[in-house]
Amino acid sequence: MGHKEDLLEGAKKCLVEKGFVRTTARDVVAASGANLASIGYHYGSKDALLTQAFVELVQEWGENFSPERPGExxxxxxxxxxxxxxxxxxxxxxxxxxxxxxxxxxxERLPELRALLAASQGEGRRGLVSLLTDLPEEDLTDRDVRTLGAFYQALLNGLMVQWMFDPESAPSAEELTEGMRRAAEGVLRRSS
Incomplete structure (x- = not known):
């Protein structure tokens, strides 16, 4: 591996261990074995390197995440x-x-990464709808993505926050499903 790849691997390690805010350029250099000047040479800035490392972490998680698809x-x-x-x-x-x-x-600290994540929201929503409904991504309308996709994304983000805050009190899949069932029943009952 060259310095560029070493820096990327070191940055991923730092993100996992320290997060964005606490990771310094010196941390990345220590984790990668590269030198400080190589960050600027290969990536332009520490934030650009961390952004690339974050994107790769997300991709790696996505590639390793292939849930069972039981039921219809x-x-x-x-x-x-x-x-x-x-x-x-x-x-x-x-x-x-x-x-x-x-x-x-x-x-305000990471505007490039925030813009990248905002731009990828539609893709994430589209994937969630397809995963949960079996509808092919290419057949989904903008309305599907902005309504059902946004709903599923809100559930995912809410679960993520609850789990990060207090894993012991975060809902299980069974509890989340029961909550969904009860909410849907309540809405349908009031609609008829």
Whole structure:
């Protein structure tokens, strides 16, 4: 591996161990074995390097996350299976979730990364709808993505925050599914 790759691996290690805010350029250099000047040469800045490292961490998590797809798309069985898969990978996802929260809470510090994450929201929403419903991503409308996708993303983000804050009180997949069932029943009952 060359300095560029070593820096990227060192930055990923630092993000996992320290997060965005506490990672310094010197931390990355120590973790990578590269020199300080190589950050600027290869990436332009420490923040650009950390942004690239974060993107790769997200991609790695996504590639390793392939939940079981029990039941029919749109069913409570599918809903529960997907959330069981998310929660089964929560330790692996912790660094990605933690870094995401740091970015969301400090928009002025990492504007490039925040813009990148904002731009990728549609893709994430599209993937969640497809995963939970079996609808092919290419068949989803903008309305599907902005309504159902945003709803599923809100659930994922809420679960992420609850789990990061206090894993003991965060809902299980079974509890989340029961909550969904009860909420849907309540809405349907009031609509008829």
């Amino acid at each position: 798309g749109g069913s409570l069985e599918r809903f529960r299976g997907v959330w069981e898969g998310v929660l089964a990978h929560r330790e692996q996802a912790r660094p990605v979730w933690g870094a995401s929260l740091e970015v969301a809470l400090q928009p």
